[in-house]
Amino acid sequence: MTYLHNIGAYFIMIKDMFRKPTKWSVMKTLIFKDIDDLIIGSLGIVAFISFFVGGVVTIQTALNITSPLIPKYLVGFATRQSVILEFAPTFISIIMAGKVGSFITSSIGTMRVTEQIDALEVMGINAINYLVFPKFIALMLYPFVISIAMFLGIIGGMAACIYGGFSTLDDYITGIQMDFIPFHVTYAFIKTFVFAFCLATIPSFHGYFMKGGALEVGKASTTAFVWTSVVIILLNYILTQLLLS
Amino acid sequence: MIEVKNLNKSFGDAHVLKGISTSFENGKTSLVIGQSGSGKTVFLKCLLGLFYPEEGTISYDGKIYSELNSDEKRDLRSEMGMVFQGSALFDSMTILENVMFPLRMFTKQNKSEMEDRADFVLKRVNLADAHYKMPSEASGGMQKRVAIARAIVNKPKYLFCDEPNSGLDPKTAIVIDNLIQEITEEYNITTVINSHDMNSVMEIGEKIVFLKDGLKAWEGSKETIFKTDNKVVTDFVYSSELFKKVRQMYLEERQ
Numbered sequence A: 001m002t003y004l005h006n007i008g009a010y011f012i013m014i015k016d017m018f019r020k021p022t023k024w025s026v027m028k029t030l031i032f033k034d035i036d037d038l039i040i041g042s043l044g045i046v047a048f049i050s051f052f053v054g055g056v057v058t059i060q061t062a063l064n065i066t067s068p069l070i071p072k073y074l075v076g077f078a079t080r081q082s083v084i085l086e087f088a089p090t091f092i093s094i095i096m097a098g099k100v101g102s103f104i105t106s107s108i109g110t111m112r113v114t115e116q117i118d119a120l121e122v123m124g125i126n127a128i129n130y131l132v133f134p135k136f137i138a139l140m141l142y143p144f145v146i147s148i149a150m151f152l153g154i155i156g157g158m159a160a161c162i163y164g165g166f167s168t169l170d171d172y173i174t175g176i177q178m179d180f181i182p183f184h185v186t187y188a189f190i191k192t193f194v195f196a197f198c199l200a201t202i203p204s205f206h207g208y209f210m211k212g213g214a215l216e217v218g219k220a221s222t223t224a225f226v227w228t229s230v231v232i233i234l235l236n237y238i239l240t241q242l243l244l245s
Numbered sequence B: 001m002i003e004v005k006n007l008n009k010s011f012g013d014a015h016v017l018k019g020i021s022t023s024f025e026n027g028k029t030s031l032v033i034g035q036s037g038s039g040k041t042v043f044l045k046c047l048l049g050l051f052y053p054e055e056g057t058i059s060y061d062g063k064i065y066s067e068l069n070s071d072e073k074r075d076l077r078s079e080m081g082m083v084f085q086g087s088a089l090f091d092s093m094t095i096l097e098n099v100m101f102p103l104r105m106f107t108k109q110n111k112s113e114m115e116d117r118a119d120f121v122l123k124r125v126n127l128a129d130a131h132y133k134m135p136s137e138a139s140g141g142m143q144k145r146v147a148i149a150r151a152i153v154n155k156p157k158y159l160f161c162d163e164p165n166s167g168l169d170p171k172t173a174i175v176i177d178n179l180i181q182e183i184t185e186e187y188n189i190t191t192v193i194n195s196h197d198m199n200s201v202m203e204i205g206e207k208i209v210f211l212k213d214g215l216k217a218w219e220g221s222k223e224t225i226f227k228t229d230n231k232v233v234t235d236f237v238y239s240s241e242l243f244k245k246v247r248q249m250y251l252e253e254r255q
């Protein structure tokens, strides 16, 4: 029952997010602040993870190709496919659910606990629009983060490939250019947009509707992370089934 | 004018407000007093529409709150100012930005007009030199005063204060009490203040509602509260030694 109730409340929140919008001059600054916090602030960690995981994917693939019959350029091909299809959109989103998600839940949750949300409501402000909408808009730039992750993942693979001596630069480049299907990139970005929506709204929901004190803020952040990841993984499955098969 | 009829509010099994009826007039400071835990904050939050009462109606100048749609509710709320018990300042903004916030949201003033107005109210709450501090860098009493400044900056029609002078020294407390009373008269605001401070009662209690365990135990004014024989009220009022002595002197004088 509570699950059903929460799902209902979640969709009502989504609807309220677009109602009675906050004055644009105020909203503008909120959006820029959230872009800074959520997008710019995540670039470092995303770049770091992408580069090294891209490298590891390459090493693993290279080590598992032992048969001399399989051409060396397959390493580049496999890296490109896994980075573009799964690693960048899905894996990074799970990490972002931890980083961005817990930030959103705890900042909104703290505002709830210290009655700042009540203060907004009392002033006649649509607190959901005020708090969640700028995060939603900021995260519409999330595909930009993912394209950086894709690029750096492939570069990381290239670096690992050459420094580890698994294949030559030429082979790797041939590999990443081989049998390129543009729709795979479209598919990845469709997923990214959907995940961005989840990343903005699910943690906000858990922060906004939390009850209790500081301890519960921590608990709400954890719950938000779990639910955001679960939803991302499930949607990933559904979207892959729908779009690729 | 705010009219409350038969207000009931429970949290689970706990029946916190048990059928309260009363009214608060324009241009007057009304006080809701009572012991800690008697339901003052819950009562105020029901007035503000932050809690939904199970039973009873609250009307603002004839508009019954529960019958308004959500946009009308928001419009009504933009005419309210509230000082929360814990101040509830926005911690991502400076003190000046906090005070300017209602102006930014609801007026078309330009930046310097807003700053002038914020400056003016901050001076009135004796805070002329803390504009660029963050709330976390201000003391509890300063935060309280900022909250008051934020509540009155946009000249609300209804002003609610939950213990506005708790955590303030007696001198500042009186300044704040008088300030609230002044602006209440000046702008003809309907003001409701939660308090358990007898000094405020003596200073500004034009109308006093006494709550005890979620019931309205007594209602009157600062003139009548010291004369009543209602046991519940006298227990509360004369709990301090000072007031006991004053009472004794008053009774001796009468004999």
Ligand SMILES: Nc1ncnc2c1ncn2[C@@H]1O[C@H](COP(=O)(O)OP(=O)(O)OP(=O)(O)O)[C@@H](O)[C@H]1O
Pocket (backbone or CB within 6 Å): B011, B014, B016, B034, B035, B036, B037, B038, B039, B040, B041, B042, B043, B085, B196
């Ligand atoms: N959100 C809530 N959920 C459950 N019970 C609550 C809630 N808020 C208040 N109560 C209960 O309602 C009763 C009245 O609380 P309230 O905060 O109104 O007291 P108060 O008169 O404001 O006290 P104080 O002077 O200490 O602020 C208390 O017993 C409290 O436990």
Ligand SMILES: [Mg+2]
Pocket (backbone or CB within 6 Å): B040, B041, B042, B085, B162
């Ligand atoms: Mg209280």
